[in-house]
Amino acid sequence: MDDSPATAVIFDLDGTLVDSEPHYYEAGRRVLAAHGVTDFGWEEHTRFVGIGTRETMETLRAEHRIAAPVEQLLAEKNRSYLELAGRSTPVFDGMRSLVERLHAAAHPLAVASGSSREAIDAVLAGSGLGALLPVRVSAEEVAHGKPEPDVFLEAARRLGRSPGDCVVVEDAPPGAEAARRAGMRCVAVPYVRGAETDEGFASAGLLFAGGQDEFDAGRAYAWITGAGAS
Structure with a gap:
């Protein structure tokens, strides 16, 4: 495993990083x-x-x-x-800021998505974030998709990290549940209005109930790095 102290962060893609x-x-x-x-x-x-x-x-x-x-x-x-x-696939401004800040601080980063690998690569190539997120896992590459933890566990493996050293950023209840099953902390930013009360988000350590409109990259960064964790 990587001995670097920086927490690894695994991003969902669709609805989390980009409005696809x-x-x-x-x-x-x-x-x-x-x-x-x-x-x-x-x-x-x-x-x-x-x-x-x-x-x-x-x-x-x-x-x-x-x-x-x-x-x-x-x-x-x-x-x-x-x-x-x-x-065109727009990137959420707050998420771009978070990715860039984490990358600058040398946090290992990955994308784990239910999309095809071809779709993941195409979207990231057009987003301007591709170079910052070279580790990518598609549900095509594992046995089970979300809410099973397979994509997140495979991302952790490729990053050389134990699950407990990873934080997931997700927009949907099945993804938050997959993070819980993987033994990873989770930042939840619901994409669908009203989904913030879904039991799938109950285990999220940091929930932005208002979704992307409420998302604060600085607050998320502080929580991920420990300054704001509780």
């Missing part, structure tokens, strides 16, 4: 419409925020009785998402 959920919604809507499901709306999409793309498409395929195999649906959604994300 509208792209995922539109990509999913297009795929479902192509297979005869024309009433998929934003509210239904929010059920899957924080859930891996494969698990999402498996559930939607079963619920809507889509005949096409899940691998085909995943490929179609990934193509559509990459087209949308390639145009």
Whole structure:
């Protein structure tokens, strides 16, 4: 393990670092419409925020009785998402500030996401954060997606850290629950309004109940580094 004293920080990507959920919604809507499901709306999409793309498409395929195999649906959604994300995926200002500050202080950093590795790489390349976040884990690379802890444990392994030396930054209850199962502290910044009361966030050590509007990079940095931990 790395002997550096700096806490490792593992970021979720979609809805946490970048506002990509509208792209995922539109990509999913297009795929479902192509297979005869024309009433998929934003509210239904929010059920899957924080859930891996494969698990999402498996559930939607079963619920809507889509005949096409899940691998085909995943490929179609990934193509559509990459087209949308390639145009623009905004980074949350507070998160950019936090990443830059942690990087400057030599904290080991990683991204662990339910997105495909291709999507992770494409979004980070266009965000200006790619060079600061070279360690990346996709749910494609582990046995189980969130709320199982696999992606976070694999990120810790690649960073050379024990789980207890890592902090997760998450926007969704399944991700916060995955952090708990991994034995990691968690900063929670809910993406979906009203989700702050979800029991998945109960174990978060620092919760910004108002989401990105309330997020304070300085406060998060102090908590992660111990100055604000309780």
